[in-house]
Every structure is written in C-alpha cells, then in structure tokens.
Amino acid sequence: NAGVMQNPRHLVRRRGQEARLRCSPMKGHSHVYWYRQLPEEGLKFMVYLQKENIIDESGMPKERFSAEFPKEGPSILRIQQVVRGDSAAYFCASSPTGTGRTDTQYFGPGTRLTVL
Amino acid sequence: DAKTTQPNSMESNEEEPVHLPCNHSTISGTDYIHWYRQLPSQGPEYVIHGLTSNVNNRMASLAIAEDRKSSTLILHRATLRDAAVYYCILLNAGGTSYGKLTFGQGTILTVHP
Numbered sequence: 001n002a003g004v005m006q007n008p009r010h011l012v013r014r015r016g017q018e019a020r021l022r023c024s025p026m027k028g029h030s031h032v033y034w035y036r037q038l039p040e041e042g043l044k045f046m047v048y049l050q051k052e053n054i055i056d057e058s059g060m061p062k063e064r065f066s067a068e069f070p071k072e073g074p075s076i077l078r079i080q081q082v083v084r085g086d087s088a089a090y091f092c093a094s095s096p097t098g099t100g101r102t103d104t105q106y107f108g109p110g111t112r113l114t115v116l
Numbered sequence: 117d118a119k120t121t122q123p124n125s126m127e128s129n130e131e132e133p134v135h136l137p138c139n140h141s142t143i144s145g146t147d148y149i150h151w152y153r154q155l156p157s158q159g160p161e162y163v164i165h166g167l168t169s170n171v172n173n174r175m176a177s178l179a180i181a182e183d184r185k186s187s188t189l190i191l192h193r194a195t196l197r198d199a200a201v202y203y204c205i206l207l208n209a210g211g212t213s214y215g216k217l218t219f220g221q222g223t224i225l226t227v228h229p
Binding site: 004031033044045048056059093095103104105106107108109110 | 154158159160161162165215216217218219220221222
C-alpha cells in the first residue's frame with residue numbers, strides 16, 4: 001500500500017511564475033490536508049479538502065493560492081505569480097475520514113519550492 | 117484550539133528511555149492528545165494518541181495525567197533514528213476544527229551515540 005505521494009519533490013520557479021504541487025493520497029483516503037513549513041518555522045495548516053469540496057481554507061493566503069481535489073486525480077495546490085516569500089516546504093497529508101478525534105494523518109515527503 | 121507547551125529541546129543517549137513532557141492546562145474534556153514527530157527533511161509522522169487512559173503502541177507509550185493537564189511521551193529505548201522534532205497536539209472531538217493539526221514549536225530531541 002503506497003503512502004502519500006507528492007510531486008515534484010523539488011520545484012524551482014522564478015518570481016512571477018506559477019507553481020503546481022500535486023498530492024496523491026493513500027488508497028482509500030478521501031480527505032486531504034495541505035500544510036506549509038517556512039524556513040526555520042513550524043508547520044502551518046493551509047487547507048482541508050474532501051473530494052470535489054473545500055471544507056476549510058482558513059490557512060490559505062487570500063491571494064494567489066488555490067487548491068482543488070477533483071473526483072479523479074490528485075489534489076493540486078496552485079500558487080500563481082510566486083514571490084520569494086513562497087519558498088517553503090509544502091506537505092500534504094491524507095486521512096480516511098475527517099473526524100479528527102482519532103484519525104491519523106499520513107504525510108507525504110513534501111515538495112520543496114524555491115523561488116529565485 | 118487549546119494550547120500546548122513543550123520544552124524547546126531535550127537530549128538523550130542511545131538505548132536509554134526518553135520522557136518528553138507536554139503541558140496542556142486548558143484542555144477540554146473532548147480534546148484528544150496526539151503526538152507526531154518530524155525527522156530531518158521528512159514529513160511529519162504519527163506517533164500515538166490518547167484521551168484519558170495511558171496508551172502503548174510499537175513506537176512509544178503515552179502517559180496522561182489524571183487531571184489531563186499534562187502528558188508524557190515515552191520512548192523506551194532511544195535510537196539514533198528517533199532524533200526528530202516531537203509535536204504534542206490537541207484535537208477536539210467536535211466543533212469545526214475537523215482534523216487539522218495545529219503544530220507548535222515542538223521539542224527537538226537529540227540522541228547521542
């Protein structure tokens with residue numbers, strides 16, 4: 001049973017370009033979370049999605065960031081017009097349900113975004 | 117979300133037990149105590165969770181104080197591969213927090229050979 005997969009593992013973009021980060025949850029998991037870890041800082045929640053629905057995007061920056069989890073295919077975190085401050089590690093996690101009480105979240109290896 | 121307090125860092129020797137404390141004095145009756153860890157350059161990894169009773173699994177043990185205002189993660193025999201940042205996180209059983217994890221600064225565990 002493959003774990004959570006993220007690609008690319010490393011992504012380099014120039015300022016103003018778009019970054020697309022992909023996350024394939026574990027088999028059977030329909031709940032996806034995205035977290036961001038800025039250099040020398042802790043992990044911060046960004047968004048929680050179920051298939052075709054955004055449930056909680058309270059941690060997403062108001063502009064340039066969007067996320068989706070279509071019926072088919074991976075979850076995508078999109079960052080438009082990247083700036084140097086977007087340089088960070090972006091982690092995706094999945095869980096079988098979204099109850100939170102006892103649900104374990106399984107994390108992927110992360111995508112390390114560098115903006116030049 | 118209720119707040120947790122952990123020491124910034126701890127050190128241990130290989131093969132010795134490690135007790136990682138966490139204070140959560142404002143915990144509510146429906147908050148579960150979860151522990152995750154993050155090894156260098158990796159994503160976080162679930163370790164253990166509990167509500168009221170002490171819990172054991174293959175990775176660690178979780179000791180929860182009777183008043184639930186504190187808990188301790190116990191690694192029975194530390195190995196070099198246990199060197200990581202350990203996070204103590206509270207998850208509410210209800211409300212709108214769903215399963216989103218609120219990470220604090222955690223405890224950096226250093227294991228000496």
